[in-house]
Amino acid sequence: MSDLRDTRLEKAQALQELDQGPYALTFEPSHRMAALQQEHADLPKGEERDVTVSVAGRVMTRRVMGKLAFFTLADETGTIQLFLEKACLEAQQEGWFKQITSLVDAGDWLGVTGILRRTDRGELSVKVSDWRMLSKALQPLPDKWHGLADVEKRYRQRYLDLVVSPQSRETFRRRALTVSGIRRWLDERQFLEIETPVLQSEAGGADARPFITHHNALDLPLFLRIATELHLKRLVVGGFERVYELGRIFRNEGVSTRHNPEFTSVEVYQAYADYITMMDLTESMLASVTEQVCGGTRLTYQGTDVDLTPPWRRATMHELVQDATGLDFTAFSSRDQAAAAMAEAGLEVPEKADSIGRLLNEAFEQRVETTLIQPTFVTDYPIEISPLARKHRSKPGLVERFELFIVGRETANAFSELIDPVDQRQRLEAQQARKAAGDLEAQGLDEDFVQALEVGMPPTGGLGIGIDRLVMLLTDSPSIRDVIAFPLLRPEAKGDGPSTVDN
Known part of the structure; x- marks a missing residue:
């Protein structure tokens, strides 16, 4: 060389x-x-x-x-x-x-x-x-017939990957079109994009382990945001009826084909709406953007045909779990009864799942999640795993929440937002107790956010969409690192082979 x-x-x-x-x-x-x-x-x-x-x-x-x-x-x-x-x-x-x-x-x-x-x-x-x-290029290009056969090198030296691979360039072209398409769709419907802080004194809006940093001049510990939710809701309290932000989120967690510590999401909040409104919005927006980017709403992902033509399937978590396992979680009167039934059905029963609702979610993740290939809105989640969602209007123990699954992956998450400040304080205090007990992903109590709710927040529907996973779908990419131009990688060590990714 x-x-x-x-x-x-x-x-x-x-x-x-x-x-x-x-x-x-x-x-x-x-x-x-x-x-x-x-x-x-x-x-x-x-x-x-x-x-x-x-x-x-x-x-x-x-x-x-x-x-x-x-x-x-x-x-x-x-x-x-x-x-x-x-x-x-x-x-x-x-x-x-x-x-x-x-x-x-x-x-x-x-x-x-x-x-x-x-x-x-x-x-x-x-x-x-x-x-x-x-x-004048001082370094030669990779072999024209083989390109970059080393997948690790493709990620580590993306500039070479882009030079020799038209497919990689097309992936990032589609990513750019997806982002601009979402912004344009929302802007045309009078949603305002307003930036919120990346550095925050309290990391909230999701169950996730944050990155911690320090502001020297103020001698202040800070967190990189794990969500934009709590600040966008403050804007709704302040009188903005339709707001969103599309930007970077940071979570100090594992790396896999579906997870990168730095990723992109869009969060959308609409006053006077609920989770049904947000289902309709999600379906319409993603179908429209898919048609713009891919030329239609039918596509193939890793050899499987996927049809994003509305309407999409809607089913409750209870229904899906009962169909897959035969277990009716509404019939259980205690956590121990539910755990025994799960064990008998061959399901794992984690100790940390300390309630019927958490066990229901475990059963869903073990038996249902990966089977949801066509777009499916999974609705009505347990209250224990949804501290920011409003209680269901007719189903005790549940909240008005949906997650959208496509090709076995969560792509969107939405609520009828919790606007009762007393209820919100109680739930965040319960989360803070879990955090104090050692749960590194539990949220703390953001006192300023609760005070904002006490000023008064109108009924609101909220939505979050993972842009990277959406782009994976629209570009037929098997790994999230294929759609992030410069993914986080372990440093190269001399004499070591390529670094690996946990699956």
């Missing part, structure tokens, strides 16, 4: 001496590759078109064949062939053909001008009459 780099440095020096860069200031392409290919698709084989164009991009491949050479030039939209003819280039400037064929390598950024030619093999080409080195 060092020898190759030294050779390229020598070429960069030679280019500088020839007043050819090697690092240009500007270049103005007249066309991008895809537009050029489309605009001149009718040019017959073996013919030229006296239209002068300028294009710029990275040299991906090069073939030198005597007095002819063929380079492939790529920009963000596609590729085009460069037709390099010695007689044409030498007529412009002596030595140009030798210079471009000997000093330009795969990986270099090049700007060229010329007319169009369709080769005998049918390849639209720019017949080059002028060229400029825009940036």
Whole structure:
């Protein structure tokens, strides 16, 4: 590698001496590759078109064949062939053909001008009459046939992955379209995006272990936010009726194919609404965005057909668990009775599941969750695992909450929001007790948030959607690290193999 780099440095020096860069200031392409290919698709084989164009991009491949050479030039939209003819280039400037064929390598950024030619093999080409080195690459590209076979290296050196893999570029293009599509959908319906603090004195809004930091000037311990919920609700208290924020969330937890410590979510709050309203909103928004990004609401994920055409299935957690296990959790009068029935059905019974509601959720996670392939709203959760959701209007022990599952993964979570400050204080105090007892994921009591509720919050529906998991679905990506441009990785250790991810 060092020898190759030294050779390229020598070429960069030679280019500088020839007043050819090697690092240009500007270049103005007249066309991008895809537009050029489309605009001149009718040019017959073996013919030229006296239209002068300028294009710029990275040299991906090069073939030198005597007095002819063929380079492939790529920009963000596609590729085009460069037709390099010695007689044409030498007529412009002596030595140009030798210079471009000997000093330009795969990986270099090049700007060229010329007319169009369709080769005998049918390849639209720019017949080059002028060229400029825009940036000399000192490191070679990965092998063009194999790309980056090392998956770990794809994540660690994403820039190389993007250079050699059109599929990776398409994934992040779709991610950008998904994010902009969600924002546009909400903006068009009078939702306002308002930023909330990333640094918080009390981490709340979810059961998750936070990252802890410290503000030196104020000598103040702070947390990176684990959700945007509590501050967005403060905005509703203050009179904003439709608010949202799409941004980064931080949770100091494990890494897997579905989890990254830093991820993106959108949270949406609508006054005078409930969880049924938010189900309708979620279904409509995600179907619309999917159609924009994928061209339709039917797609394939890892070989499985998924149909996001509304309406989507709606079922309670109790119904789904009873269908999967035969256990009716509404019939149990005690935690011990429910635990015994679960054990008899072959289910694990964790000690930390200290109530019927928590055992119901365990049964759901063990037997139901991974089976929900088509979009399904799972509704009416136990109150014990939903400290920020409103009590169900007709079902004791439950709350008005849903989670959306697609391809066996939670994609969205929503409530009829709890607006009773007395009830909210009691539930957060119970969470704080769990935290004091050693539960690192339990929430503390955010006194200011409870005081905000005492000022008065209207009936509100709230929704959170995990953007990364949604993008995984829309790009057929098996791992969350495929859809995060720069995922968190363990440091490389000399002599060690690639770092692993817990499944």
